[in-house]
Amino acid sequence: xxxxxxxxxxxxxxxxxxLPAIAIEGPKGVGKTETASRRAKTVHRLxxxxxxxxxxxxxxxxxxxxxxxxxxxxxxLPETWDLVRRAVDSGATPGTxxxxxxxxxxxxxxxxxxxxxxxxxxxxxxxLAERLDGxxxxxxxxxxEGDRPSLAGETExxxxxxAAEIVGSGFPGLIGLPDRASRTQLDGYLARxxxxxxxxxxxxxxxxxxxxxxxxxxxxxxxxxxxxxxxRDAATGGEGEKPSRRGAAPSADGNQGAERHSHAxxxx
Numbered sequence: 001x002x003x004x005x006x007x008x009x010x011x012x013x014x015x016x017x018x019l020p021a022i023a024i025e026g027p028k029g030v031g032k033t034e035t036a037s038r039r040a041k042t043v044h045r046l047x048x049x050x051x052x053x054x055x056x057x058x059x060x061x062x063x064x065x066x067x068x069x070x071x072x073x074x075x076x077l078p079e080t081w082d083l084v085r086r087a088v089d090s091g092a093t094p095g096t097x098x099x100x101x102x103x104x105x106x107x108x109x110x111x112x113x114x115x116x117x118x119x120x121x122x123x124x125x126x127x128l129a130e131r132l133d134g135x136x137x138x139x140x141x142x143x144x145e146g147d148r149p150s151l152a153g154e155t156e157x158x159x160x161x162x163a164a165e166i167v168g169s170g171f172p173g174l175i176g177l178p179d180r181a182s183r184t185q186l187d188g189y190l191a192r193x194x195x196x197x198x199x200x201x202x203x204x205x206x207x208x209x210x211x212x213x214x215x216x217x218x219x220x221x222x223x224x225x226x227x228x229x230x231x232r233d234a235a236t237g238g239e240g241e242k243p244s245r246r247g248a249a250p251s252a253d254g255n256q257g258a259e260r261h262s263h264a265x266x267x268x
Contacts, residue, residue, distance in 0.1 A: 016039070059083055068097065069096065074100070
């Protein structure tokens with residue numbers, strides 16, 4: 001599939017000319033690696049067993065590669081974050097490092113936050129403007145800058161086309177797939193988040209099926225004014241004891257307040 005240009009690239013161009021280290025964060029599958037690798041001379045894919053073994057033997061060698069250096073899935077070897085941070089402190093030049101991953105340093109981790117050294121930007125799934133060919137006729141940035149151009153425009157898209165894009169996927173790898181294949185991939189994506197990604201991030205789930213139901217309930221309420229009670233009832237239908245709003249919210253220490261309820265998603 002042909003590469004689709006991302007709006008984020010303009011920000012990367014501007015920041016890369018001034019800052020030595022940039023971390024691109026975002027969910028799996030949104031295109032972080034593909035976009036970053038197009039700007040790197042050296043790519044270290046730490047989700048590859050061979051690359052990871054090479055890095056574990058002497059992590060400092062990663063920083064001695066020809067820049068820009070991309071450390072993809074850096075969280076597989078967390079000490080690379082502090083190595084980059086120290087390299088910045090030692091005078092790394094603008095555009096030297098790119099880090100991509102689906103995680104940030106945890107607040108309770110031994111790693112430095114990277115504040116003032118590693119700039120972090122967020123990549124999201126493809127917007128409608130990124131999915132479609134052609135130039136947009138209305139610029140939000142222009143409006144926010146105070147200009148008042150004409151808001152007239154034309155499009156060949158129909159209401160059905162907009163509806164299809166709303167319920168479709170913004171993941172680049174799924175664009176153009178038949179409906180059944182797309183649904184299968186998205187179902188697998190959600191299952192991996194619950195079954196693999198949460199445990200990999202150190203979160204213990206007592207009831208994975210409960211978390212899946214809460215995710216479905218929140219997704220169904222997207223762009224609506226649904227109350228917490230309506231979302232809760234959709235996620236816990238058929239169960240007698242239901243958590244309160246306070247009980248379902250994460251506590252100050254990051255634990256799930258509703259863990260005492262057998263149906264609720266639990267994070268410890």
